[in-house]
Amino acid sequence: MSRRAVVVGAGLAGMLAAAVLSTAGVDEVIVLDRDELPDGPEHRKGLPQGRHAHLLMTGGLNAMEELLPGVGLRRRLLAAGAHEVSLSSGMLARTPEGWLRRWRREGPSMVTCSRALLDWVVRSAVRDMAPVRFRRAAVVGLTGSAERVRGVRIAAPGGDTDLAADLVVDASGRGTRVVSWLDGLGLSGVRERAVDSGLVNASRVYRVPEGAERFPLTIVQANPYVSRPARSAMVMPIEGGRWLVSCGGSRGGEPPADPEGFLRYTLALPDPIVGRLISGAEPLTDVHLSRSTSNVRRYLEKLPRWPEGFVVLGDALATFNPAYGHGMSVAAFGARVLGRELDRAGSLGAPGLARRVLRGAARSADGAWSMAVSQDVLYPGVRGGRPTPGDRVLTAYTRRMMKAATGSYAAAAAIWDVTSLRTPPTRMFHPGAVLAALAGSPLPPSTEPPLTPGERAVLRGLDRTGV
Known part of the structure; x- marks a missing residue:
């Protein structure tokens, strides 16, 4: 019998998982999605945040290029019209502590484009590098048992049908039904946490x-x-x-x-x-x-039992307030965990593979989750959390670091490294970063955006407000 993997969801997490599975030697990879996938960079219903700003950070782009070797993802995105923006020099940012200065030094960057373009470029790259099959279908459940998932159940006009698989990846995003699917296998008690600022x-x-x-x-x-x-x-x-x-x-x-x-x-x-x-x-x-827009964390890795043959990645595992621009990168980190564990196991049926992937993907989401939630709990009317004493200590330090970053390159570089997901949050506590935070900004705060003369002229020429 040939080995088959089924991926539920054709968003970024699903496409990156499909690429990993194909390059790992899986005989057949089928991607299921409710939507008819567009032939170009067009918005689709299954991406509820698709019309809003998405930032592809350095850490996420690096992970995607690792998962899509040889296709030149960054080159493809830029050729399709995406922009590469330097965090140190190509951005005007007014923080709660004032304007960040712009520095003529190397630093992390981010890629900006519409979400529709990003998804289309990634999907095209996966199609070019791997024999992935796409099928429009709505998954309504899992087949198998609490010990092993054997496939998925698909809604059909004449009655539900089953599609067998050696591995199922749930990458269905914010709208996942993974908790009810697991309940159908007799696995209940999933702990969930939602922190909703009402954004x-x-x-x-x-x-x-x-x-x-x-x-x-x-x-x-x-x-x-x-x-x-x-x-x-x-x-x-x-x-x-x-x-x-x-x-x-x-x-x-x-x-x-x-x-x-x-x-x-x-x-x-x-x-x-x-x-x-x-x-x-x-x-x-x-x-x-x-x-x-709420932050939602499903602590699936904490279940005492987990079925073989079933993996959960991307927003189906941890969803973030999109204001922080981390969701796409975390999806790539989870797919990278899948690839590394497949390399180690050498087989879809290796005992414990699914659980190791789940735990690794959860760890890769923890830093972004902490950054998002520790800020969202500070807003009035937030549901699902209040700042703890530890949150308040971290907030005070982060605020001091941000105030220093308005005029200190060392402090700004630490913040850029963490927010771009190029380094873990512990980067903020390296000796050089701590010293920068304690020393503060050597320059006075800027009350005006750091514009060049040409940029200032552009702003004046566009301004119709009289402000």
Whole structure:
């Protein structure tokens, strides 16, 4: 009998898992998804956050290139119109402690494009490198027992049908039904935690005005330290000569869906730069809202028993507030764990393989989970958590580090390394980073964005607000 793997979900986690399985020598890899997958970079229903800003951090891109050897993923993305943005020099960032300076030094970067483009490029790369089959289908359960999963059950007009598999990967995202699927096998008691700040995302696409093609990515970050709802906004370059403008507000500070209210929201932020930029830009779409933004952690690895032949990756295991830009990278880290464990085991049926993958994927999500939750619990009206004494100590240190980063390259570099997922959060406690935090900024805080003369002229030329 040939070895078959079934992947549930054709998003990033699913496609990267399919690539890993194919390169590991699995005879047949089938990817199931409810959606009809588009032939190009088009939005689809199965990506609830697909119209909003997504940042592919250095750590995530490196993991993806490792999982897709020889296809030149970074090159493909840039050729398709994606942008590579340096965190040290290519970004204007107003933090709760003030504007970060821009440094003419090497540092981590991120890739910006629409989520539709990213998914399409990754899917095309996987198709080019591996014989993966795609099938439109809705999975309604698992087959097998509490000891071993034998496949999936698929909804069909004439009655459900079963698809046998030696390994099933649940990469179905935020909408996973994994808890009920496990319950159907007699495995109950999954511990879950949800931390929901009530974040609402509102996004609109604009044409980049003539002369503003090289204007830096611009972000006004939310402030979790003032006992008020989160409010933030970002102008991000994407493919096709466009800006994707995303606003985010937690419970009580949600952005509106009407165009005039959207602009007023950006202008009312601690710095109105985003509103000033877009006031003179041509909108290309309506404002799109999304409320599916909570942090959710399913502690599947804690179950006393776990079936062989079943793996859970990506958002199906841990889902993050998308404001932090970590979900795609964590999905890649989980797929990398799958690949490494398959290499060690040498077989889909190796005893304990599924449990080792699950535990490794959970560990790879822990750092991003801690970063997201430790900030979200500070906002008023959050559901599912309150800051612990440990959270408050960490928050005080992080805030001191961020204040130092407004004028200290050493402090800023530590923050960039952690937020880009290039290093674990412990990087913030290396001796050099601690010294930078204790020393503080050697430069006075900047009350104005660090613009070049040319960028300042672009902003003035676009500004229709009179602010």
